Amino acid sequence: MASIKVILWKHDKKKDGTCPIAIRVTKDRKTRYIFTGKYIHAKDWNEDTRLVKKSHPNSKRLNNLLLKKLTEAHDMVLEVETKEKSQSVSSIKKKIVGETKKDFFQVSEIFLANLLKRKKFNQHYNQEKRLEIFKTFLGRQELSFTDLDVTLLKGFEAHLLYERKVAPRTAVNYLMLIRTIYNFARKEFSVDDKNYPFGKGKIQIKFPETEKIGLNIEEVQLLETVTEITLAQQQAVNVWLTSFYFAGIRVGDVLKLKWSDFKDGRLYYRMGKNKKLVSLSVPEKAKHILNSYIDNKEHKDDLIFPFLKGTSLKNEKQTETRVKTITRNLNRRLEIVAEKLKIEKKLSMHIARHSFGNISGDKIPIQMLQKLYRHSSITTTVNYQQNFMHKETDDALEKVINF
Template sequence: MATIQSFLMKKPNSAGLFPIAIRITKDRRSSYLFTGQYIEIKFWDDKYKRVKKSHPNSKRLNNLVAKKIAEANDRLIDSENQATSQSAKKIKKKIIGKTKMGFFEASELFLSNLLKRKKFNQHYNQEKRLDIFKTFLGSKKLSFTDLDVTLLKDFKAHLLYERKVAERTAINYLLLIRTIYNFARKEYHVDDRNYPFGKGKIRIKFPESEKIGLNREEVQLLETAEELTPAQKHAVNTWLMSFYYAGIRVADVLQLKWSDFIDNRLYYRMGKNKKLVSLANPEKVEKILDYYAAKRKKKDDLIFHYLEGTNLKDEKRLATRIKTINRNLNRRLEIVAEKVGIEKKLSMHIARHSFGNISGDKIPIQMLQKLYRHSSITTTVNYQSNFMHKETDDALEKVVNF
């Protein structure tokens, strides 16, 4: 038998108010209805699942919620009298049909789900993009029927020509809007008569991205760089550590501990997909480890100092700190690049591109897949194609060199 109960969602909106929702549970699976009402958390009685009397509109809100629950129960009884068993989602669909939920109400729920899944960086980035969309609209209200092709084309033009973002960045905004729209269609059955995406409408197609890494000579300039400040030296060592291990992501480099190095090998679990990785220590890594060995006190100490004092188990706080550290590292790397005469953009992420650029077509693609820690070899082929130029260069040479 299914149950229906009101509850207060844990993710507040931009005003710090929490949404009142209704949970439908059947066979230990839940689906949710959005009431459109928000209150401060102090006004919610979690024991009795209702708004406290201390709220100035408690009677009206409780009556509204009670009415919705009563309507839901009536339709639930009708659905359970049918011969076929139905899931919580199907029962929900029968109860509400098409909901009047707006785009930004759906976006709050979407962002809340990101937090539940501990996608903190993604949550931060998507929340900022939605704030920019609100600013463009000049409103925090938007119905799905008003979210049409014309509006999205105007928004894209605003991003490209007023905010001066790159084409790929503009597409990321549209992709977020489509993701939230599809989320609301699937979970809350919103009115999608004017669905603006698809053939003949708004198409989500990313332009090819340019990936340029350093060459051997430029990496050697970093390895032999002199007259650097301590902060710049640490930034270079962090970059080189990433490069020497085939482009380990900055979040993983910053969390490397002495205990991760056993018998001249690195053992670590990737933060992105939790894969366990083991790689032999290149000789050049030993020089970096020697540089920091004097400050080592315990085997669980971090190699680099950036995250000292940060609770590594607090994933949200950790993600915020890593974002700030990465930004500071990139600033210092830009200064170093200018000092040593590297004209290409230099950032922590470029360490991965640099490994790809130097490896080119010299290493079998299956081995590169292991080094990059890709789940699919197709991902490796697509990534490495940015750096494999020998065949096209030879073909061009044969034609024009006469």
């Protein structure tokens, strides 16, 4: 028999400090949550009775609603388990949820809460902001899936491109988010497919090609030999070069490097993005930078670069927030350095990865580049590296016009 309880989900608070009320369904040690769309402060929740305290101004109405939903859930579970001997907790949840109509923004709240549970803090922050912009465009806080049609989405896309002046790739990110939440609703809440606005003849999401331009050898050498810059600017250059020397590892991973990550002339670390374990030989140029920080080393688990000092790396949300702030500061300093060196290309931390791709070009076998980039699929490597492999097309062009 499945266990059903009403709980206050304290893991995800809104900006006003309120938490969502959910129905928890447990069977065979597996649990699913059905969110009611109602929010209250923790001080107004009675953990013993699992009801809203009288201190809440709408306690009576909310408790009547919760008891009604709880009764409906129990009745549905009893009916399902009577008719069908074997039912998973997911299928029971779908049966219960199928009895109620879900609003797009109600599902969005659950989607966002799931991002937090998976500790995708940056993604949660960005997606929450996009949904707020979508709400502002609509001028309301509610949206039925029936109203979420092709006409509305085309209007929103035009609003993003021509009124908010966002880049085409950014507009695609908004549409992808809406599609992801819609698909989540189809899977988890049995939202009808007949009004689905995406696909052939409807809204088709196509990624515009993005320009990826990295520094060339001469420009990297300028960074390696730069003088007469401030200490803060030199620190930014050091972080950039460290990323470049290790095939463009992400700035968050560079900032979290510890002395203990280096053993027997190799770097061993776990990527922050996909948790893959990586082992790379430490180039002599990287050793030179690392040795310039050796005087600050007191313990083997100390961070090499000082930017995250005082930040608890166990607090992933705090760490991600700090990394974002530090990256903005590093990019500002790199812009100043680029101007002093008369480098006209954009210079940012992410460009270190593009620069490695640009200089490697078609000199390195694609399978080796896949290992260096830590891509799961070689297709990803091929698509990425095509931005920097120009020799064949350049030779072909010369053969045609050189007469």
